[in-house]
Amino acid sequence: MMTRRIALMTGALLLSMLSFSAHAKDELAVNITPDIASVDVVHMGQRMTIKRNQDPKHTIPKMFTKTSHACPPFCIQPASLAPKVETIAELEMLDYLKKSSAGDTSILVVDARTPEWMTRGTIPGSVNIPWTELSVKGAEAWEDAATAEDIMVDRFGVSIDKDGKMDFSNAKTLVIFCNGAWCHQSTENIKLLLKKGYPAEKLKWYRGGMQAWVSFGLTTVYFKK
Numbered sequence: 001m002m003t004r005r006i007a008l009m010t011g012a013l014l015l016s017m018l019s020f021s022a023h024a025k026d027e028l029a030v031n032i033t034p035d036i037a038s039v040d041v042v043h044m045g046q047r048m049t050i051k052r053n054q055d056p057k058h059t060i061p062k063m064f065t066k067t068s069h070a071c072p073p074f075c076i077q078p079a080s081l082a083p084k085v086e087t088i089a090e091l092e093m094l095d096y097l098k099k100s101s102a103g104d105t106s107i108l109v110v111d112a113r114t115p116e117w118m119t120r121g122t123i124p125g126s127v128n129i130p131w132t133e134l135s136v137k138g139a140e141a142w143e144d145a146a147t148a149e150d151i152m153v154d155r156f157g158v159s160i161d162k163d164g165k166m167d168f169s170n171a172k173t174l175v176i177f178c179n180g181a182w183c184h185q186s187t188e189n190i191k192l193l194l195k196k197g198y199p200a201e202k203l204k205w206y207r208g209g210m211q212a213w214v215s216f217g218l219t220t221v222y223f224k225k
């Protein structure tokens with residue numbers, strides 16, 4: 001893993017759940033909701049604030065303005081990915097980020113993109129587990145992916161019982177995203193996890209991904225070598 005230094009940019013930020021650390025309304029002209037100005041999260045051990053960009057002239061970053069990605073593989077994904085797998089939007093994502101940052105270890109927000117995309121910006125409070133580490137060659141290659149089960153045990157809270165079978169009793173709720181509704185990386189990982197027996201109700205999919213996140217001007221964290 002390359003050494004990373006967090007360089008924070010004033011992008012905008014997200015929401016959350018019941019007890020949000022919202023700043024006074026009069027401090028910001030552009031709030032997340034009428035009642036939520038900003039949300040505090042923890043990213044790589046550092047506390048930071050998610051809010052929306054306050055510049056009325058701010059526009060979506062150029063890398064996310066492209067509309068025509070080659071399909072396949074970058075095809076439009078369905079709104080409902082699989083039975084019992086919940087598709088979420090920005091406010092729900094903020095809620096999970098808030099809970100996770102407050103110490104709820106049963107939640108893990110996962111950026112499924114490859115590391116080069118991480119350097120272009122990610123959601124504060126997420127962790128990067130590249131989709132290629134769970135699926136090297138696709139669904140049929142799951143059994144050949146040496147790191148897949150290790151990740152499930154070491155990162156996702158799955159255990160192996162005495163018979164060698166996976167036990168999902170303490171599996172984390174995974175909130176997975178990639179670049180947007182045209183990105184297949186997070187959806188392929190979710191399908192593979194389901195195939196392996198991961199409980200569907202513990203899989204949440206942020207369909208809008210980074211493209212939707214930046215379109216709302218939410219705070220984005222960048223990495224440099």
